[in-house]
Amino acid sequence: MTVRVKVCGTTSLHDALLSAEAGADALGFIFAPGSKRRVSPEVAREAGLAAGPVVARVGVFLNQGLMDVLRTAEAARVSAVQLHGPVSSLYVREVARYHPVLRVLRPTDLGQPDMLEVLSFPGVTPMLDAPEPGGGVPLDWAALREVFPAGAWLAGGLGPANVVEAIRALRPAGVDAVSRLEQGPGVKSPEQVRAFVQAARGA
């Protein structure tokens, strides 16, 4: 199965076009307060729509109010929503009534019935990520091999140099990265973005 590739932390039209031209399947737009990659819904909307009809536009949220998520997602015209943080399954189910959801889990969540319940909701796809989102720290792929959910995406410290190994270890449906694709906070490195997409495609 072809692995999907998401380039997260897009903060400009320039970087959206860069990732789309590199062949990314999805762009992430971070709306979490306090993120050094936070983008306004207006910029996300302009940049995401410019990437064309086949590139997914993912709004990224961390523990934010339900109405904030729904209003921002609408204003930014995202095509999916990524939810970080200890939000309830009811909350995830409500967001999934309006948008496809990438529900971010940490490895320690995998044993928790209430966290796993959400994965049975229609339109909700799990994404395994490190405890600190956007922190550039890889997960222990070998330790996850037996418990990695079917159809899940993988994030956490991925970049051109390790994405092939990660894909071969866990066979995720998609991969997502930000820290290792930047030349500065919120600014993409063209070389790293191209190399990441190319490496993931060739895995």
Ligand SMILES: O=C(O)c1ccccc1NCC(=O)[C@H](O)[C@H](O)COP(=O)(O)O
């Ligand atoms: O990157 C951030 O600043 C961020 C802040 C708050 C919530 C989510 C955030 N990033 C979300 C992502 O999907 C990252 O791509 C993912 O955590 C992987 O990051 P990295 O380990 O830096 O590749």
